[in-house]
Amino acid sequence: AQTVTQSQPEMSVQEAETVTLSCTYDTSESDYYLFWYKQPPSRQMILVIRQEAYKQQNATENRFSVNFQKAAKSFSLKISDSQLGDAAMYFCAYRTPGVYGGSQGNLIFGKGTKLSVKP
Amino acid sequence: EPEVTQTPSHQVTQMGQEVILRCVPISNHLYFYWYRQILGQKVEFLVSFYNNEISEKSEIFDDQFSVERPDGSNFTLKIRSTKLEDSAMYFCASRATGGGGYTFGSGTRLTVV
Numbered sequence: 639a640q641t642v643t644q645s646q647p648e649m650s651v652q653e654a655e656t657v658t659l660s661c662t663y664d665t666s667e668s669d670y671y672l673f674w675y676k677q678p679p680s681r682q683m684i685l686v687i688r689q690e691a692y693k694q695q696n697a698t699e700n701r702f703s704v705n706f707q708k709a710a711k712s713f714s715l716k717i718s719d720s721q722l723g724d725a726a727m728y729f730c731a732y733r734t735p736g737v738y739g740g741s742q743g744n745l746i747f748g749k750g751t752k753l754s755v756k757p
Numbered sequence: 758e759p760e761v762t763q764t765p766s767h768q769v770t771q772m773g774q775e776v777i778l779r780c781v782p783i784s785n786h787l788y789f790y791w792y793r794q795i796l797g798q799k800v801e802f803l804v805s806f807y808n809n810e811i812s813e814k815s816e817i818f819d820d821q822f823s824v825e826r827p828d829g830s831n832f833t834l835k836i837r838s839t840k841l842e843d844s845a846m847y848f849c850a851s852r853a854t855g856g857g858g859y860t861f862g863s864g865t866r867l868t869v870v
Contacts, residue, residue, distance in 0.1 A: 673858060681846055683800070683861035729800060744790060744813060745850075745859060747800040 640665045642732050644748035651720045652756050658705075659715045659751045661730030667691075671733040672706070672713045673745065678726040686728070689713065717753075725755045759783040763849050763862035770869055773838050778865045780832045780849030789832045790850040790859065791824065793817070800848070806832065839869045 641664045651657035663672070674686040689697045689706050696704050701721075705714045717724055727750045734743040762781040770776050782789050791803040804814040804824055811824065823835045832851075836843055846866050850859040 675861075680863070681794075681866075682863045683848060683850075685858040685860070688858050731800075744802045744805050745792070745800075746802065749799045 640667075640732055640734055640746050642730055642746050642748040644730055644751050646751045647749070648752045648754070650754045650756060651717070651724075653720055653722060655720055656716060656718045657720055657753065659717075659728050659730075659753065661713045661715070661748055663711050663713065663730070663732045665711070665732065670743075672704075673731040673733070674702070674704070674713075674715045675729045675731060675747075676724075676726045677729060677750070683729075687715065720755050722755050722757060725753055727752050759860070761849055761851055761860050761862035763847075763865050765865060766863065767866045768868070770839055770867070772841060772869055776836050776839055776867065778834045778836075778847050778849075778867070780834070780862055781830055782832055782849065782851030783853075783860055784830070786851035786853050786860070788812075788852040788854075789826070790852075791834045792848045792850060792861075793845040794848065794864075795845045803834070836867075839867075841869050843867060844869045 643662045645660055670691045672689045676684045676686050687697050687699045687702050687704055689704055696706050701718045703716045729750045730748040731745040733745055764779045789806040792800050793803055794800045802815050804818045805812045806824055821837050825833050846864045848864045849862040852859045
């Protein structure tokens with residue numbers, strides 16, 4: 639079964655600095671999707687960034703980028719120029735192929751990393 | 758930007774009562790999901806729904822749970838006889854085809870007393 643591991647329960651970063659959140663996963667599939675979701679205190683789940691496993695290029699979204707190492711099954715999130723509004727829980731997620739394969743999959747989440755941003 | 762809408766935002770119910778959590782997915786999405794998050798824990802998959810039927814469910818989704826898409830727009834999760842351990846945040850999500858991201862609603866906080 640697929641698993642997602644986030645080994646850092648909590649992280650802290652100074653405002654304007656860069657921080658990297660770690661995520662590893664286990665799968666026997668070759669084609670899949672990976673996601674990072676942000677959950678602020680409101681508990682809304684907000685998509686930050688996604689990566690398609692067949693793409694070698696690392697995904698970027700403004701200040702957010704990933705370091706996707708397929709062979710190592712690693713998917714870390716880098717936040718540059720950290721802002722106070724970045725403080726939240728961050729969840730790494732893997733999309734399963736689903737029972738019927740293709741697009742049927744659901745998300746498996748890691749336990750999350752709580753990010754604090756110091757002014 | 759299109760949103761997934763969930764109602765109510767917070768519901769308190771007595772143990773043993775039935776609750777229905779409601780969701781309006783994004784209109785052109787085809788895949789629908791329910792997840793739950795017990796306070797302080799990770800988000801867990803409950804059930805996925807496609808083409809008017811359940812496509813996959815987790816071991817959490819036992820006979821006490823059911824889902825419906827009664828009118829082509831709403832997507833509901835029913836818990837027949839709530840237990841204390843059902844207290845959690847319940848998230849609805851929807852997705853278009855292909856590799857698109859899942860759009861989550863803002864959640865319903867269910868408290869069973």
